[in-house]
Amino acid sequence: MTIHVIDHPLVQHKLGLMRKAGISTKSFRELASEVGTLLTYEATKSLELEQTVIKGWDGSDITVEKIKGKKITVVPILRAGLGMMDGVMKLIPSAKVSVVGLQRNEETLEPVPYFEKLVGNIDERISLVIDPMLATGGSMIATIDMLKKAGCKDIKVIVLVAAPEGVEKTLAAHPDIEIFTASQDQCLNEKGYIIPGLGDAGDKIFGTL
Numbered sequence: 461m462t463i464h465v466i467d468h469p470l471v472q473h474k475l476g477l478m479r480k481a482g483i484s485t486k487s488f489r490e491l492a493s494e495v496g497t498l499l500t501y502e503a504t505k506s507l508e509l510e511q512t513v514i515k516g517w518d519g520s521d522i523t524v525e526k527i528k529g530k531k532i533t534v535v536p537i538l539r540a541g542l543g544m545m546d547g548v549m550k551l552i553p554s555a556k557v558s559v560v561g562l563q564r565n566e567e568t569l570e571p572v573p574y575f576e577k578l579v580g581n582i583d584e585r586i587s588l589v590i591d592p593m594l595a596t597g598g599s600m601i602a603t604i605d606m607l608k609k610a611g612c613k614d615i616k617v618i619v620l621v622a623a624p625e626g627v628e629k630t631l632a633a634h635p636d637i638e639i640f641t642a643s644q645d646q647c648l649n650e651k652g653y654i655i656p657g658l659g660d661a662g663d664k665i666f667g668t669l
């Protein structure tokens with residue numbers, strides 16, 4: 461489908477703070493979570509509503525809106541995706557969570573899968589994949605491959621920062637998905653890091669620098 465770059469001032473301000481050299485683990489974590497919340501607000505904008513009748517405060521019947529049909533599963537990509545999870549779950553607290561683990565081989569840049577625990581009936585749910593970084597796109601494509609193999613048809617991706625190379629590759633492999641991000645950055649460097657990017661997001665979130 462497409463990429464949505466969310467240019468809301470709060471998103472851009474918080475992302476700017478995340479880019480600062482020497483940022484503490486505490487600040488990076490807090491901001492990853494906050495930007496995760498704001499991107500989730502945008503990514504869930506297209507959820508369908510339906511009307512339902514309830515008893516209002518004075519006992520009369522009133523018509524209200526509720527989210528229709530398909531439920532959501534949040535899919536954090538280990539490790540770094542966990543850093544966005546509490547922020548995402550703030551807005552969709554009853555979402556079920558499907559966890560996938562992938563570690564990028566730092567020499568070949570190929571994703572190495574090491575964990576997969578998807579929720580039941582995942583094929584009936586909207587998948588919201590979360591990871592701070594979309595670099596070469598390898599980890600995201602492998603995750604979407606896993607989800608589609610399990611029957612998922614409605615997949616949205618939330619990343620804090622995306623490289624143009626990874627966006628192009630991901631949308632070429634999976635043209636039916638939507639990507640929501642705070643920024644499409646300039647490029648990848650020779651080591652596969654996003655420029656200007658955030659550095660190693662997993663290390664910053666877990667304090668393993």
Ligand SMILES: O=P(O)(O)OC[C@H]1O[C@H](OP(=O)(O)OP(=O)(O)O)[C@H](O)[C@@H]1O
Pocket residue numbers: 537538539540541562563564565569571591592593594595596597598599600626652661662663
């Ligand atoms: O688009 P790609 O080139 O695949 O790179 C992006 C992936 O790399 C990072 O994870 P990493 O492999 O460093 O694992 P970590 O989260 O455990 O640090 C990041 O969180 C993405 O999952």
Ligand SMILES: O=c1cc[nH]c(=O)[nH]1
Pocket residue numbers: 540593595652653654655657658659660661662
């Ligand atoms: O820039 C990058 C690329 C991959 N993974 C990261 O954490 N950062």
Ligand SMILES: [Mg+2]
Pocket residue numbers: 540660661662663
């Ligand atoms: Mg990492």
